[in-house]
Amino acid sequence: MSDQFGRQGAVATAAAGGDGGHLLEVRDLFVEFRTRDGVAKVINGVSYHLDAGETLAVLGESGSGKSVTAQAIMGILDMPPAVIPGGQILYRGTDLLKLPEEERRKVRGKQISMIFQDALSALNPVFPVGWQIGEMLRLREGLSRAQAKRRAIELMELVKIPAAKQRIGDYPHQFSGGMRQRVMIAMSLALDPAVLIADEPTTALDVTVQAQIMDLLGELRRDLDMAMILITHDLGVVADVADRIAVMYAGRIVEHADVHSLYEAPAHPYTKGLLESIPRLDHKGQRLTTIKGLPPNLMRIPSGCPFHPRCPYARQECVDVVPAVRSLGDGRTSACHLAQEVLDGRI
Amino acid sequence: MSELETVAAAEMSGGKADPAARPRSLAGDAWRDLRRNPIFWISLVLVLAVTAMAAFPGLFTSNDPHDCTLARQHAGPGGGAPFGYDFQGCDIYARSVFGARASLLVGAFSALVTGLIAITVGMLAGYFGRWIDAALSRVIDVVLGIPLLLAAIVMLKRISSDSPNVRIIAVIFVLSILGWTTAARVIRSSVISAKQQDYVAAARMLGAGNGRTMWRHILPNSLAPVIVVLTIALGSFIAAEATLSFLGIGLRAPTISWGIDIDAGRTHMRESAIPLVVPSTFLALTVLAFIMLGDAIRDAFDPKLR
Numbered sequence: 001m002s003d004q005f006g007r008q009g010a011v012a013t014a015a016a017g018g019d020g021g022h023l024l025e026v027r028d029l030f031v032e033f034r035t036r037d038g039v040a041k042v043i044n045g046v047s048y049h050l051d052a053g054e055t056l057a058v059l060g061e062s063g064s065g066k067s068v069t070a071q072a073i074m075g076i077l078d079m080p081p082a083v084i085p086g087g088q089i090l091y092r093g094t095d096l097l098k099l100p101e102e103e104r105r106k107v108r109g110k111q112i113s114m115i116f117q118d119a120l121s122a123l124n125p126v127f128p129v130g131w132q133i134g135e136m137l138r139l140r141e142g143l144s145r146a147q148a149k150r151r152a153i154e155l156m157e158l159v160k161i162p163a164a165k166q167r168i169g170d171y172p173h174q175f176s177g178g179m180r181q182r183v184m185i186a187m188s189l190a191l192d193p194a195v196l197i198a199d200e201p202t203t204a205l206d207v208t209v210q211a212q213i214m215d216l217l218g219e220l221r222r223d224l225d226m227a228m229i230l231i232t233h234d235l236g237v238v239a240d241v242a243d244r245i246a247v248m249y250a251g252r253i254v255e256h257a258d259v260h261s262l263y264e265a266p267a268h269p270y271t272k273g274l275l276e277s278i279p280r281l282d283h284k285g286q287r288l289t290t291i292k293g294l295p296p297n298l299m300r301i302p303s304g305c306p307f308h309p310r311c312p313y314a315r316q317e318c319v320d321v322v323p324a325v326r327s328l329g330d331g332r333t334s335a336c337h338l339a340q341e342v343l344d345g346r347i
Numbered sequence: 348m349s350e351l352e353t354v355a356a357a358e359m360s361g362g363k364a365d366p367a368a369r370p371r372s373l374a375g376d377a378w379r380d381l382r383r384n385p386i387f388w389i390s391l392v393l394v395l396a397v398t399a400m401a402a403f404p405g406l407f408t409s410n411d412p413h414d415c416t417l418a419r420q421h422a423g424p425g426g427g428a429p430f431g432y433d434f435q436g437c438d439i440y441a442r443s444v445f446g447a448r449a450s451l452l453v454g455a456f457s458a459l460v461t462g463l464i465a466i467t468v469g470m471l472a473g474y475f476g477r478w479i480d481a482a483l484s485r486v487i488d489v490v491l492g493i494p495l496l497l498a499a500i501v502m503l504k505r506i507s508s509d510s511p512n513v514r515i516i517a518v519i520f521v522l523s524i525l526g527w528t529t530a531a532r533v534i535r536s537s538v539i540s541a542k543q544q545d546y547v548a549a550a551r552m553l554g555a556g557n558g559r560t561m562w563r564h565i566l567p568n569s570l571a572p573v574i575v576v577l578t579i580a581l582g583s584f585i586a587a588e589a590t591l592s593f594l595g596i597g598l599r600a601p602t603i604s605w606g607i608d609i610d611a612g613r614t615h616m617r618e619s620a621i622p623l624v625v626p627s628t629f630l631a632l633t634v635l636a637f638i639m640l641g642d643a644i645r646d647a648f649d650p651k652l653r
Contacts, residue, residue: 076551109553122545126567135563136553187553 021093022049023227024073024112024195029087031068031251034080040298042068044251045087050195055221055228057238057259059274060248061295066231069248070197073229074114075104091195109136113193117200119180123172129183130156130168136190155186159216178209182216189220196221197229202237214241235278239263244331247271250296250306253325257332267334267343269311305336313338313347377647387643393636400447410441412603421619433608433622434615442603443629449604450633453518454585458577460523461530461584465573466566468527469534473569474542474561484535491528495587498525503596511602518597522584530576537569544568575645582637589630605630 031043043065050056060066071077073089075096089096091111096104116122124132133155134148143151149168156164159182172180181201188196198217202210218241221228230242238245238259245262247255247270255268266272273291293310296302302309308318317337326339334343341347381387400407410427419436428438472483499521506517541547542565550564591597592606600607605626612623 074552076548105554105556108551114549114552116545116549118545122549124546124550124564124568135550136555139559140554184549187549191553 022090023052023092024229025049025088025090026069026073027088027090029069029072029089030085031065031072031077032083032085034083038299041301042082042251042298043072043087044301046248046251046253048246048253048256050227050229052194052227053225054243055218055230055241057230057232057242057245058248059232059235059238059245061233063295063298064248065251066248067199070114070199070229070231073112073197074108076108109188109193110140110191111193112195112197113188113191114197114199115181115184115188115201118204119177119184120172120204122184123180123187125172128169128171129175133183133187133190136187140191151190152186155190156183158189158220159183159186161186177205178212181205181209181213185213185216185220189224192224193226195227195229197231199231200233201230202234203232210237217241235274247274250301251298252306252335253333254307254336255332255334258330261330261332265343265345267328267332267339268336269313269338269342270307272342273310313342377644380647381643384643384647386639387647390636390639390643393632394640397447397451397633397636400444401451402448404441404445404448407444408438408441410438412437412441412445413601414438421615421622430621430625431619434611434618439608439622439625442608443605443626445603446605446608446626446629447633449515449598449602450585450588450630452515453522453588453598454581454637456519457522457526457584457588458581460519461527461580462573462577464523464527465530465534465577469531469573470538470561470566472531473535473538474557474565476539480535483531487528487531490525493525495522495525496590499587499591500594500596503591509599511598514598514602518588518591522587526580526584526587530573530580533576534569534573537572538565541565541568571648572645575641575648578641578644579638582634582641585637586630586634 026046026048029043029046030041033040033042046065046069048056048058058066058069068077068082072082072084073096077084084097087097091107096107099107123129127135130149130152133152134143134145137143137148137151138145153164153168156168161167161179161182167175172183175183181204185201196217201217202213205213214237217228217230220226230238232238242259244256244258246253247262247268249270255262255266255271257267262271263275266275270291273289276289277291279288291310296306296309302319304320305311305314305318305323308314311318315337321337323335323337323339325333325335327333328339328343336342338347408427415435415437417436419432420434422432422436424431428440430439433439433442468483468487472480472487502521503517506513508514547560547564550560555564588597589604589606589609592599592604593610595610597606598604608626609623609630612620612626616623
């Protein structure tokens with residue numbers, strides 16, 4: 001495995017021209033759900049990468065495949081019904097999809113960890129939170145009960161749960177929504193992972209609490225020097241925290257850019273529609289702009305560009321030909337036949 | 348301080364409030380329900396009384412149930428025997444008190460063994476699913492299709508030993524291997540629903556293996572319904588033991604069992620009904636108590652009935 005590690009690393013280094021390739025890279029990933037009603041193609045060739053110390057936001061509507069990609073990285077997809085017909089998930093140059101289950105388990109939590117959307121259902125109702133935070137420390141790090149408890153208190157203080165020492169014996173239902181999400185964060189940080197995947201960490205929370213949790217995540221990422229994948233459908237959440245954004249639609253990455261250039265000038269009609277649909281204070285009294293239509297049924301993805309039925313600029317080419325991913329310089333890409341025109345604001 | 352202020356103060360102090368203001372849990376709610384339920388208290392008192400009888404029969408009667416003299420045949424109450432004497436001249440009440448032990452032993456151990464089989468089978472079927480589930484579910488169907496009494500008669504007929512211990516173990520064995528199916532189905536379905544919870548995915552995400560996920564995360568969350576089923580089953584196992592002993596294939600004298608006494612009482616019913624009525628009442632009340640207790644607990648834990 002060290003051989004493979006070295007070789008892959010060398011290739012990636014050469015490609016990136018930097019010091020050691022990408023920390024995590026998803027390459028041309030495909031995921032399908034084979035159900036009784038047919039095959040739902042949920043992920044259709046997704047590629048993205050994450051470097052040490054950065055935050056990548058994965059943006060998309062429900063059903064765009066952003067969570068499924070994360071679950072594939074973690075290896076917690078239910079297979080079957082899910083099938084991964086193709087692709088690679090490289091962590092420090094090793095393809096996680098080829099690892100045996102035992103090896104894979106060692107990566108989970110310790111290398112790559114995840115925060116779930118709904119912290120209440122992600123915490124086991126029958127155990128105190130301290131027990132749950134410390135569970136993997138006892139099991140995988142071999143800490144004693146007392147040590148694990150001490151470490152759990154430290155972790156709870158790290159995520160700013162007030163009176164951590166008194167609350168360690170409390171059960172999940174005794175915490176408020178925001179505090180619960182903090183417990184979840186403490187739990188996923190227990191084994192000191194290098195990559196943290198946050199799957200819509202604030203969706204189930206009040207707006208005021210959302211900001212606190214996002215600030216906390218940003219802070220923790222800096223202090224613990226982790227890399228973070230932030231999965232969200234909320235453009236407002238992304239701007240402050242992320243370095244780069246990957247926009248997903250129908251199981252593909254349609255646009256990929258750093259945050260500033262994307263907000264300044266989107267290069268895909270879908271991103272443009274998303275940005276225009278953010279409610280704005282200076283447009284008071286007007287109707288909200290929306291993207292017409294619905295996300296496609298994943299059992300029957302439209303021909304050509306999957307966005308064409310909803311795209312205001314669609315032409316015949318878009319119906320017939322699947323657009324290739326075009327590079328627009330500075331690491332920007334867009335999967336649109338009219339990428340340059342959209343970027344330049346010519347249409 | 349007004350109530351509102353108390354709540355506000357509790358929230359400001361980080362949510363750690365005094366016990367009275369604690370958020371309610373399912374078990375807490377259930378207890379609140381049970382506390383006000385007379386059926387629960389009645390059945391609990393009966394269950395405790397029968398258990399005490401089984402453990403310390405000497406507390407309830409000072410007569411020896413094996414002390415039988417034909418001279419006292421069908422004699423009326425007196426001499427510490429409140430219900431008089433049966434055909435063999437034994438103290439009816441003392442025999443019924445001592446009969447509790449065999450019944451409870453059989454009931455409790457059958458429920459225990461049943462529970463172990465059911466949890467293992469239901470957990471494996473529900474957790475692994477697919478062909479393991481298909482295979483185990485068919486086994487459940489097959490066992491469920493066997494009539495309990497018929498199979499018990501066939502199996503117990505093979506055991507000729509009269510040793511009380513052998514017969515008790517045989518009865519427990521037969522009732523257990525025939526009676527675990529309902530509980531296994533209950534466990535299987537609650538495992539399937541617990542398996543899909545996020546906390547199971549979270550445990551796997553943090554690197555927990557199959558064993559740990561099953562026993563530490565899924566089992567405690569799917570145990571409640573099966574405890575109820577087993578409480579009710581315990582009652583019916585006691586009834587089944589009495590039935591088998593009544594038919595002469597369960598426990599045998601010198602073991603004292605309600606079933607044996609009911610059978611003996613039936614033979615001489617015309618002369619005196621009391622030797623039949625007393626052990627029958629003990630049996631009926633015990634079975635009823637366990638079934639009512641299980642029912643009350645189930646109702647308390649079912650949020651839909653609230």
